[in-house]
Amino acid sequence: MIEKHEAGCLKAKAMNPVELREIVGQWADGYPVKISLQSATATLDYKAVFWIWMKHLAKSFTERGRDTTEQEMHDLMCHRFLGYTPERIIGKTTISPALRTITYPEQLLRPEFYWFMREIEIWASDTGVQLPVHDSQYTDDKAKEQS
DSSP states (O other): OEEEOSTTOEEEOOSSHHHHHHHHHHHHTTSOOOOOOOOHHHHHHHHHHHHHHHHHHHHHHHHTTOOOOHHHHHHHHHHHHTOBOOOEEETTEEEOOOBOOSSSSSOOOHHHHHHHHHHHHHHHHHTTOOOOOOSSHHHHHHHHHHO
């Protein structure tokens, strides 16, 4: 799949090396080509489990008498484990610290996401909440670490 991405750039999705070679051959035509490899699967899988857990935690806290939303749980977990960006001064402007999240100021990398999810799992257990287990990249990475 090839689509126009930015001025002068094309974005292509190749599922295997043969497709990648065909795409490059079709569009390079003697021009320099920049290739970046991305694995959306792991990040999306981690994100999916993260939001399932936020929903589960919110429901659990609500059942205990503390009305809580998924977004509030998101903010609490990010506050506890990711912290805040530093204050920045650009010229005469001061930019206040902001909550780090799974996507801000940049996407968490897979090892960072694993650490973050592990911290959430431990915290949830300490507060008496058993998080649901899903067949996911997180459980795969956890099994690798524990073997």
